[in-house]
Amino acid sequence: MSRQGNRAGDPRKVNGELFTLTYGALVAQLIKDYENDEQVNKQLDKMGYNMGVRLIEDFLARANTGRCNDFRETADVIAKVAFKMYLGLTPVVSNWSTTGDEFSLLLESNPLTEFVELPPGHSNLNYSNLLCGALRGALEMVQMDVDVRFVQDILKGDNITEIRLKFIKRLEDAVPVGED
């Protein structure tokens, strides 16, 4: 996504506002289609997941990074390479748990919410929940089962947007039938 408006040279880049507004239209439609915010959150997560599953391949092809040695390295790659590549921003990695299996991504700005104000009665809506799903889907494809959720959101009046990632387990390669 380009934040600099018109970049006719690269057909892969779209205008930043178009991106933000398209996402807004998507969420608005989901709110119309589903009864409550919980269900909208779930749908956003599901869509994000499906995106993440594909996005990771594009990421691996473009970033050409190897496998991460630990979760800290994963956190760094997510913040400094992935977010930079796809959203043009670099969240701060912080609030590590003492066991090193949980951390937060702190976002001072969020391009998805640029023109957004949550109307009253939608206090449970995680507007940018698609991001959680995308992170979950992408990490699952590199054999990491991770729980991703919003804990703070500027849209809800918090000072910062915080996404919490919790490592659950490593997914093993499937063993073919009849093999050791």
Next chain:
Amino acid sequence: MSKEEEFKLMYGMLFSIKSFVSRLSPTDMKEGFLNYSTSKYKLHFFETPSGLKFIMNTDLSVGSMKDVLHQMFSSIYVEYVVKNPLCDLGQPITSELFKNKLDEFVRALPQFTVKPE
């Protein structure tokens, strides 16, 4: 042998070689298993961190194809399968476009030569 059986055998063999190689290695593997040669052919193997495996059989005289396979992943697979929403990931690829692009790519490789009659 049916394609499916052949595929299972292939997967089993590569899985075993991979785990064998990783157990033999005294240190953490960097690149791991890359290729093997028999008296008839050479098999090249490349795996992405997402577990996708690329395999190519070549003539014995061909050197490392690691970069070629990576390029195949990034410029053919990602472009024409991952970015095609109609391609179901995890299913056999039926896209004609993918097939054509892959064919084009392989034919343009310096290692590619037509077998003399």
